[in-house]
Amino acid sequence: MNNTLKEKVTVRVMYYRKPQIAGRTVVKEGDVLNLTCGIESFPPALIVWKTLTSNINPYNGTNNDLYNDTGSATLVIQNVAAEHSGQYVCAAKHLDTVLTVNVSVTVTYKRKLQITGDTTVEEENVLNMTCSIESFPPALIVWKKISSNTNLHSGTYLYNDTGSATLTIPNVTAQHSGQYICTAKHLNTTVTSYVSVTVTYSRQPLINGNTTVKEGDVLNLTCSVDSIPPALIVWKDPISNTNLHIGTYTDLCNDTGSATLVIQNVTAEHSGQYICSAKHLDTTLISYINVTVTYKRRPLITGNTTLNEGDVLNLTCSVESIPSALIGWKKVSDNTNLQSGIHTNLHNDTGSATLFIPNVTAKDSGQYICAAKHLDTIVTVNVRVTVTWLSNIQNGSGCVLQSQVLTCVCIIEGFPLPTIQWLPLKNNTEYSVITAVSNDTVNSTVSLNVEKHGNITLECVSNNGNEEAKEKFTIHNNSKKYEQPLDLSKGYLKVIVAFLIGTLLTAVVCFLAKKYYRKKQKSSGNLHETLEMDRRQDDPQVYDGSLLEENQTLILNSGPKEVEYADTNLSL
Known part of the structure; x- marks a missing residue:
């Protein structure tokens, strides 16, 4: 039989391959994670995504697109975050076999830079600041200073690729103050952050201004402190320890590091120590400053200016001043310094000098000058010293009797000018007195009629207010011999002539003598009057030459050296 039978048989071979995952496993934060897991197999495998940590299907929800039984599944996560980073598992179930594939998902990200540490440090301490950034992968951190714009790797602990770097500067100084930059390089992006570093410090307070001022001027002192932050400056009175910035004394600039102490029209009481706090x-x-207010008062002269001959002259000239003045004595007549020798005890630069002259004589009378040199000013005070004295009745005194007319002469010297009285004359009704004065000499002539008298005794009494001198002249009327000094006998004719002239011109001479005497007294002035002259060194009328030990000469006005007057008394 040739019959052929045909039958179709479908043969299916079951197999599977290794699962494959496609997609980017490294994504930026905020992007979309899209991974597809596929497996070639027959029959098609069931694909399931799981996370390694939770073993929960990550695609539950809207974050995935899973194709069951098709051999492929897609994991989709919108807007991924750092938390989505990790290990994922693709599980493929084929018949009775389960195949798995692991995949690592990396979500890259970076956070804001953070700088930690004390940005204000004291001088000589340690500056320690850390700059860090949370990121994946870790960022590279670099420190820079704006002024230098160079990396500060040296001297700092820099941890490359670790996301953190520490800036360490031991023993900081004021020069380390400023702005610093922390730079973080993450992948292809760079992030920077700025920080200001303040190094606090303070220097010793400095006080500027003139600490020595003249009385009446303005005291202006400024206290300043170089510091960060600026210091609060306060001026204080050291005695009361109270602030001086209340009122008109100061101009205080709070919290600026500077304060000015201003005192208008300073006086000696403002001298002393002040505190800048x-x-x-x-x-x-704290800083202390000494303020000196220079001043001078009027010179004072103490001591007795009127003495008797033989007494001790002791005059002290003193000036209250800051600094102490240089004192020197001069006499107007010779204009020479008196600080050398035994005449004075001069205390240079102490503000006091003593003029000491023992056993004074008439030659020591006159005007003396106390000159006080204070800084660039010279002050002078004049004082008149008066030495009173009275001599004995001088040679040339005596009596002459001729033609029953007795003429007696009394001569005496002294200062003040002495007066002369003739005693007794009250019993004589006819007599005349003529008084003549020349310099310090007084000459008194008395004439009387002795026709009816026997022995006559006249006494010349002289007084200058402090001392008295007297002498008696006795005339024997019945004797041809009478008292007369040798000098008087030689001048007998001169006395007679003078008597006759005086008798004839008595009225005229008396009038003129009294008038002249009064004018002289009025012009003499007060012998103790004190004069003061105050000139600066640039005054050509005064500062021409030398004074005291510095060869400075004062132009001095001297008064009259003698007094002349005439006095005629007539009694009938």
Whole structure:
């Protein structure tokens, strides 16, 4: 039989291959994760995505597109985050066989830079700041300072590729203050952050201004402190320890590191020590300053200016001043310094000098000058010293009797000018007195009629207010011999002539003598009057030459050296 039977038989060979995963396993945060797991097999395998940690199907929900029984499944996660990074498992179930493939998913990301550490440090302490950034993969951190714009790798602990770097500067100074930059390089992006570093410090307070001022001027002192942050400056009175910035005394600039102490029209009482207090953070710095107000008062002369001959002259000239003045004595007549020798005890630069002259004589009378040199000013005070004295009745005194007319002469010297009285004359009704004065000499002539008298005794009594001198002249009327000094006998004719002239011109001479005497007294002035002259060194009328030990000469006005007057008394 040639019959052929045909039958179609479908043969299916069951097989499977190794699962394959396609898609990017490294994605940026916020992008879409899209992974497809496929397996070539027969029959088609069931594909399931799982996470290695939770073993939960990640495609439950809207984040995946799974094609069951087709041999392929797609894992889709929208807007991935760092938490999606990790290990994923693609499981393929083929008949009774389960095949798995693991895949690592990396979500790259970076966070904001963070700088930790104290950005305000005290001078000489350690600056320690750490710059870090949370990222994957870790970023490269670099420190820079804006002023130098150079990397600060040296001197810092820099951890490359770890996402953190520490800036460490030991023993910082004020120069380390400024702005620093932390730069983080992550993949192909760079992130920067700025930080300001303040190094706090304070220097010793400095006081500027003139600490020596003249009385009446303005005291202006400024206290300043170089510091960060600026210090609070306060001026204080050391006696009361109270602030001086209340009122008109100061111009205080709070929290600026500077304060000015201003005192208008300073006086001697403002001299002394002042305190500048600078408060910087928790520290208070103190600086002291001494203020000197220079001044001078009017020179004072103490001591007795009127003495008797033989007494001791002791005059002290003193000036209250700051600094102490240089004192020197001069006499107007010779204009020479008196600080050398035994005449004075001069205390240079102490503000006091003593003029000492023992056993004074008439020659020591006159005007003396106390000159006080204070800084660039010279002050002078004049004082008149008067030495009173009275001599004995001088040679040339005596009596002459001729033609029953007795003429007696009394001569005496002294200062003040002495007066002369003739005793007794009250019993004589006819007599005349003529008084003549020349310099310090007084000459008194008395004439009387002795016709009716026997022995006559006249006494010349002289007085200058402090001392008295007297002498008696006795005339024997019945004797041809009478008292007369040798000098008087030689001048007998001169006395007679003088008597006759005096008798004839008595009225005229008396009038003129009294008038002249009064004018002289009025012009003499007060012998103890004190004059003061105050000139600066640039005054050509005064500062021409030398004074005291510095060869400065004062132009002095001297008064009259003698007094002349005439006095005629007539009694009938």
